[in-house]
Amino acid sequence: MNAAALRDLPVEQRLHLVEELWDSIAADQGALGLTDAQRQELDKRLDAYELDRDPGRPLDDVLTDIRTLTRYTGSRRLPHRSLA
Numbered sequence: 001m002n003a004a005a006l007r008d009l010p011v012e013q014r015l016h017l018v019e020e021l022w023d024s025i026a027a028d029q030g031a032l033g034l035t036d037a038q039r040q041e042l043d044k045r046l047d048a049y050e051l052d053r054d055p056g057r058p059l060d061d062v063l064t065d066i067r068t069l070t071r072y073t074g075s076r077r078l079p080h081r082s083l084a
Contacts, residue, residue, distance in 0.1 A: 006014060034042070 006017070009017070
């Protein structure tokens with residue numbers, strides 16, 4: 001399917017295709033190597049965690065905030081965030 005044909009699809013169908021494509025990429029993460037910058041950032045974050053041992057927020061609190069946000073914005077799904 002070419003780009004012009006994709007643009008002709010309804011927005012909902014294009015969003016579904018993007019989600020499917022994103023999920024397929026996420027499933028194959030091992031095939032993607034880290035850049036030096038990504039590796040350095042991960043090392044920096046791990047070092048910071050090892051210094052303060054702050055585990056972050058409890059999952060239930062995070063999920064409550066996400067559910068509140070999605071009700072407030074009317075969105076059913078949050079956009080994917082880049083890990084880069």
